[in-house]
Amino acid sequence: MSKDIRIKKGLDIKLVGEAKQVTTKLPMGSVFAIKPSDFHGVIPKILAKEGTEVKAGEALFHAKSDERILFPSPVSGKVTEIVRGARRKVLEIKITSNGTQEHKDFGKVDVASMTGEQVKNHLFASGCWPFVKQRPYDVIANPNQAPKAIFVSAYASAPLAANYDYVLQGKEAELQAAVTALTKLTEGKVHVSVGSSKSPLASVRDVELHKVSGPHPVGNVSTQIAQIDPINKGEVVWVVTPQDLVVIGELLLTGKLNLTRTIALTGSKFTTPQYITALAGAQVSGLVKENLQNDNTRVISGNVLSGTQVGEDGFLGYYDNQLTAIPEGDDYELFGWNKPVFDKVSTSRALTFSWLNPKKKYDLDTNTNGEHRAFVVTGSYEEVFPLDIYPMQLLKACMYKDLDEMEGLGAYEVAPEDFALTEFICVSKQPHQKIIREGLDLLKQELG
Known part of the structure; x- marks a missing residue:
């Protein structure tokens, strides 16, 4: 029986520049x-x-x-x-x-008749294993440790995120083949979370389906794991994204590794926000050509909360299916702390008014609107953090490297992206995601 997931804690950051559901096929690039x-x-x-x-x-x-x-x-x-x-x-x-795109042939397989070990070896040989990530630690999965369950989140709730219901259209056969392969890799369940019954993943077999609703970060897989099957010490779950499922499914059906993705060009600095087709690792300049307003612009591979800054001469991230372009916030706002604010998002009601119009879309820049300082205890983190964890206490435990306290506070359940919202609203301007990443690395190094 499926378990629907509905959260109230979180924050939807509505930005200008949502991608229109039109896909342009671009030249492959050089x-x-x-x-x-x-x-x-x-x-x-x-x-x-x-x-x-x-x-x-x-x-x-x-x-x-x-x-x-x-x-x-x-x-x-x-x-x-x-x-x-x-x-x-x-x-x-x-x-x-070389412009011809010659594929190495890994051979078509009948995934229904394969054993778990055969599926694993096929993913190794084809280079698809990096698509399988694990909790805890949010790293590529350790193939020597069996997972208690596998999770797929087919609902993206991050700002301007690509619409999975749209980008997965017509990929039902590949998704089913990949899901069948995943069921061979665990004795537990394969959990798939969707935002609506229109999702192509809503009709796949051999999974436990969940419908999610609520503000961001309901689309984060950590939020779903915590609601469905929380991780205890010594346990492992594996995570695969829908776009990577398509790559795995196509490999199983055709014998060829096709790393083509449907990428969302989003943000106010794109003349025409839309979807394009691109290969993983493509050069950004070829993807944004004649579409980017390059006047004091920051281009991000991924979403605005957890993506990586890239220049036009940079390259699309291996796991990313979104490019975001927003204004660079390198200007100084005179008396910005001491006057009413109408053009920014805030969870506070002190001289800010975004709460009056929750559907309004904003054109935010990268300005942090403040400087780095010591943690200020405001209780605001808990308002946007839906996991049953004390976020500030976990952040501090990571900073002073107390392994026992990190374990007790739930570090095994989180990934850096889960702290993107707390970092966004942090009045102390602390780098939450960096702190959590370093804490998880220390846990892995010391405890394995």
Whole structure:
């Protein structure tokens, strides 16, 4: 029996620049890059050196900790540059496309007749294992530890997020194949959460379906896990996003790894916010060409709360299906703290009036409207944090590195994105997501 999820705590940040449901197919582009930093905690071991010719789906590097976990090229072409930083850390592996898109053939399979070990080995060989992430720690899943359940969130509640009901249209066969494969990987249930019955994932078989409603972060998978099957110490759950399910499903049905995604171009700085098709790792300049108002603009790979800043010469994140462009907030507002505010979102009613018109859309910039300072106890974090956790206490435990306290306060249940809203409303301007990421890394390092 499904369990519907409805939360009241949270905050919907309504912004100008929602993508129109029109998809433009762009030229493939010439330069692509895979960034090891997209795969948190992975130390890359290079397989394709500069000058190597690769096909789409061929491995560029593997994880140093487990050579079975491969990271493939999105295109066929030549590895033209391996960009390194301090201490020879690999920052980017650039591939120049040959324009023909030749795929490595991994072979069609009958997923219904496969065992869990066969499915796992197929995902390893094809480079699809990085799509499977785990809680705790929010990292690529450890294949040696079986999950008690697998979760798929097909409802995105973040500001201007891509509409999954739209981008997944026509992908029912791929989604079903991928879900069938996931059921082989766990003795528990595969939980799928949707926002409406119109979702293509609402009709898949062999899953426990949940309908979610409420403000952001109801679409975050941590919120859904906490409501459906909370994580206890020693337990693991796996998480896969719907767009990655499509890639896995197409691999199973065709034998080819196709990393093409439907990307939402969102934000007030796009002339025409819309959907486009693009490969993972595509160069941003080719995706925003003749559509970006490039006058003091910040381009973000992902959403405004948890995305990564990229320039036009940067590259689309491996897991991202959204590019956001908003004004750069590098101006100073005279007496901004001492006058009524009508053009910003705030959970406080002190000289702010966004609560009077909850449906109004705002054109916000990147200005933090204040400077970094010590934590101020206001009780506001709990208003937008739906998990049964004390957010400020967990943040402080991460800062002073008390492992026992972090465990007791629920660090195993969270990911950095779950603290994006508390960071947004924080009057102390503390980097909540960075603090949680460092805390989770410490837990993993010390406790495994």
